[in-house]
Amino acid sequence: MDRDQTVSMMETVLDVTPAPEGTTDKCCGPPLNAKAQRILAGARSAFQELGFEGTSVDEIARRAGVSKPTLYSYFGDKQALFAASFADQCQGEAALALSSVDGTSSDCVETALRDVARRVVAFLVSPSAILMFRSAVAESGRFPALGRTYFETGETTKKGLIGLFHKAIAAGVLAIDDVELAADQFLVLCKVDLVHKQLFLQAEPPSEADINRVAEGAVKLFFDGYRKRN
Amino acid sequence: MDRDQTVSMMETVLDVTPAPEGTTDKCCGPPLNAKAQRILAGARSAFQELGFEGTSVDEIARRAGVSKPTLYSYFGDKQALFAASFADQCQGEAALALSSVDGTSSDCVETALRDVARRVVAFLVSPSAILMFRSAVAESGRFPALGRTYFETGETTKKGLIGLFHKAIAAGVLAIDDVELAADQFLVLCKVDLVHKQLFLQAEPPSEADINRVAEGAVKLFFDGYRKRN
DNA sequence: TCCTTACTAAACCGTTTGGTTCAGTGGCTT
DNA sequence: AAGCCACTGAACCAAACGGTTTAGTAAGGA
Numbered sequence: 001m002d003r004d005q006t007v008s009m010m011e012t013v014l015d016v017t018p019a020p021e022g023t024t025d026k027c028c029g030p031p032l033n034a035k036a037q038r039i040l041a042g043a044r045s046a047f048q049e050l051g052f053e054g055t056s057v058d059e060i061a062r063r064a065g066v067s068k069p070t071l072y073s074y075f076g077d078k079q080a081l082f083a084a085s086f087a088d089q090c091q092g093e094a095a096l097a098l099s100s101v102d103g104t105s106s107d108c109v110e111t112a113l114r115d116v117a118r119r120v121v122a123f124l125v126s127p128s129a130i131l132m133f134r135s136a137v138a139e140s141g142r143f144p145a146l147g148r149t150y151f152e153t154g155e156t157t158k159k160g161l162i163g164l165f166h167k168a169i170a171a172g173v174l175a176i177d178d179v180e181l182a183a184d185q186f187l188v189l190c191k192v193d194l195v196h197k198q199l200f201l202q203a204e205p206p207s208e209a210d211i212n213r214v215a216e217g218a219v220k221l222f223f224d225g226y227r228k229r230n
Numbered sequence: 231m232d233r234d235q236t237v238s239m240m241e242t243v244l245d246v247t248p249a250p251e252g253t254t255d256k257c258c259g260p261p262l263n264a265k266a267q268r269i270l271a272g273a274r275s276a277f278q279e280l281g282f283e284g285t286s287v288d289e290i291a292r293r294a295g296v297s298k299p300t301l302y303s304y305f306g307d308k309q310a311l312f313a314a315s316f317a318d319q320c321q322g323e324a325a326l327a328l329s330s331v332d333g334t335s336s337d338c339v340e341t342a343l344r345d346v347a348r349r350v351v352a353f354l355v356s357p358s359a360i361l362m363f364r365s366a367v368a369e370s371g372r373f374p375a376l377g378r379t380y381f382e383t384g385e386t387t388k389k390g391l392i393g394l395f396h397k398a399i400a401a402g403v404l405a406i407d408d409v410e411l412a413a414d415q416f417l418v419l420c421k422v423d424l425v426h427k428q429l430f431l432q433a434e435p436p437s438e439a440d441i442n443r444v445a446e447g448a449v450k451l452f453f454d455g456y457r458k459r460n
Numbered sequence: 461t462c463c464t465t466a467c468t469a470a471a472c473c474g475t476t477t478g479g480t481t482c483a484g485t486g487g488c489t490t
Numbered sequence: 491a492a493g494c495c496a497c498t499g500a501a502c503c504a505a506a507c508g509g510t511t512t513a514g515t516a517a518g519g520a
Contacts, residue, residue: 053283057478067498078478138281138368140430147430181447188418200370200377217411225451287508297468
């Protein structure tokens with residue numbers, strides 16, 4: 001009867017902790033919040049495949065193997081679940097992306113760069129990165145916060161790359177006046193062709209030869225332009 | 231359950247001619263099919279803003295200023311309307327994109343290239359290009375035909391660019407062994423930074439200075455790498 | 461005058477949506 | 491034993507969906 005106290009229910013916490021204090025796990029509770037993780041995983045897979053509007057909450061519950069009320073007890077509504085699932089995904093991918101640029105294996109700059117390029121290309125064309133890019137592009141128009149989250153993820157990768165550049169500049173190997181621009185250029189050069197094909201044609205994942213061709217081309221162009229001359 | 235009989239739906243007629251035999255236009259019929267155009271325009275704006283699943287047919291009818299039955303008499307169902315609106319959009323943008331690369335104003339290759347780069351960058355960051363990219367990325371996962379259409383649109387632009395390169399190679403100004411790769415590189419270099427920012431942050435359209443910075447950077451890097459030496 | 465043609469607003473149909481409620485269950489602790 | 495707990499499945503709700511039907515209108519040609 002008193003139908004409309006719906007208002008105060010809407011600011012859900014996003015704070016995923018309605019979980020049991022003592023987790024019901026057998027022992028020392030390896031997945032600190034297993035149910036929430038399963039829900040997030042189900043949500044991610046559904047949202048990636050069907051988009052926000054195309055995904056029903058029932059479908060998510062089905063994929064997560066969880067009842068709908070449980071789902072709603074963890075995440076207040078569909079939007080909150082979407083935001084949480086995307087943030088979770090971003091966090092995972094960010095670590096992966098960063099690992100692509102911070103493992104400077106060689107002391108020869110060109111070799112190190114080639115190494116980085118190969119890893120970056122391989123990362124960018126990976127199914128998970130493609131799916132995530134697609135989600136970000138698709139939904140950030142209506143959910144600006146999501147776009148910002150994704151953008152920041154990319155920025156940290158860029159910062160890592162800029163760190164590399166500064167080292168090479170200090171060593172007198174590279175000469176770059178606009179490092180921001182250079183980093184952006186390096187990264188887009190790693191996207192050449194393959195990402196596009198993965199995105200619009202559903203090409204099968206590129207071969208190592210494809211990856212090498214692009215990485216090689218990127219490094220060559222980049223190094224030709226930014227190598228310190230004489 | 232029966233979620234995916236989407237396949238054969240996309241090659242719908244696309245042929246917009248359920249219009250009256252003798253068009254009811256006053257005279258020689260200036261807009262050969264004005265109603266269909268209005269519907270397409272309404273559909274485009276709605277789909278771009280809300281996505282396929284997020285857009286209701288009622289909303290399209292409202293934007294087009296047309297009744298729902300009329301809409302259904304022109305385009306059989308929502309998917310057909312979506313396909314038609316996207317194809318229409320692609321056609322428009324393709325012409326615009328191509329015009330960016332085929333107006334070789336100068337006989338100095340570097341100047342001509344700089345000119346092309348500026349036009350390509352300006353095109354890529356234009357609101358319509360951004361919106362279209364977003365649509366293509368968002369929906370091509372579920373509607374592969376759409377992805378292919380968009381990809382082909384990009385390919386024609388690339389072909390135009392490659393034509394330019396061949397002329398410059400013949401003139402002994404550029405030295406390129408893999409022109410496909412070079413064209414891809416040139417185009418992605420024109421996307422640096424600005425497109426990303428436009429896509430994920432809803433930045434206001436970049437200034438001419440921004441565009442020049444990117445175009446300049448692209449040409450410099452490209453020309454450094456592919457200029458014929460000695 | 462009457463018929464046809466293109467269109468409209470509005471009601472309608474069956475289904476699905478996001479979200480809630482509820483009765484009940486298995487495992488824990490005390 | 492009793493109570494608590496997170497959880498489930500199914501039913502339920504109002505709203506919105508894609509799509510169709512209906513009744514009616516304005517214009518043109520005979």
